[in-house]
Amino acid sequence: MTGRLTERELVIIGGGPAGMAAAISAHENGVKDILVLERDQYLGGILNQCIHTGFGVEYFKEILTGPEYADRFLQKIKQLPGVEVSVRSFAVILREDRTVTYIKPGVIEDVSAKAVIMATGCREKTREMVHIAGSRPSGIFSAGLAQKLVNVEGLLPGKEVVIVGSGDIGLIMARRFTLEGARVKAIIEIQKKTRGLVRNVVQCVEDFDIPMYFDHKISRIYGRDRVEKVAVVKVDDNFNEIPASAFEISCDTVLISVGLIPENELLEMAGAVIDKKTNTPLSEQVNGTSIPGIFACGNAFKVYDLADSVSKDSAVAGKMAAEYIKGLK
């Protein structure tokens, strides 16, 4: 132990859509001593940078933006006296006995909980994970990072953009860059069809006449200090390059939108069994882990397409944790 030890009924790690829904549900199911740890300055997680619409259709029967969707949960949490939110609080150790060590500006804290819910979400896959050859100039961003730069920081990271992969964040950023005056020259997808939602292909790509190349990959990134161009090549059904099909696109920016990886290093540290392929906890039931009293929900449990589904399943996790705590008494 590193600092003073406090005791809680329930600690939730992560204050995004999963953590917020789990906290509200646990409270509704009788847990009145909940600590939510959020590493950012605000609750909401990725919703805060998802300023586009498309949230809430299932959960609230309304079409909301990410921040509006988050606000619905925020306002509710504010009214719950049994939920304490600690922002700028980064969990660094999780143990099998359900103690958590976290840091916040100036202090290290230890907290012991009867139950823990991991709502840590995902991080983005990187260029390295899809093996794109070439140099390492500036101008290569994961799509979600670019989204944060544009929507939260107010910075436009490039003017001529090529997007690798057709995940939803990539499609949405194709539109966002176009609206901000940049030129999106191509979306390159190695598969035969989009990985994103069809509605995003329609309203983010087709609306702006952005060229989409399926069965294609970027074989090389060129540029010394800044990205200068990319080489693109068609692939056959076994993803082998067809050299005669190669062409180049000049650009100053490459966005990588090739999927998400659940962020479960803390669970692994605690000794939970993790499926190495998907980086998700192995469990017989939804929201479970191999450690009794430690639950996982939202994108940390499995990668979801919709925040609405995250909220729904995470509410179940909150209830599961509440029932587990009741069973201890």
Next chain:
Amino acid sequence: MIKKITCIQCPKGCALSVDIENCLVVKVTGNECPKGEKYAISEIENPMRVLTSAVLTEGLSLKMAPVRTDGPIPKADTMRAMDEIKKLRLKKPAVAGETLVKDFMGLGVNLTITRQVS
């Protein structure tokens, strides 16, 4: 003429077949709910989109305040609307849902703030 379009009213993305005569919709098939028919008619006769973006703030807790039109606007007005949004500045605190510009560009929709800014 039959045109194939994808409904974007919800994540299902129904594949719609739209029978068009003289630029007007005669019949819609393939939709799983009434929203699909409404969407198809609007999409062919006058495509509309909700526009979302962010405006710069001055002296507030966030550098950017996310905004949306509270209803769809004609697709053709998108870039003109972006030019207007880029000129705007938020100078006082706002809550989610607060109107920033009433009757935005005379389009009959309001431009609203979507996140609390203090």
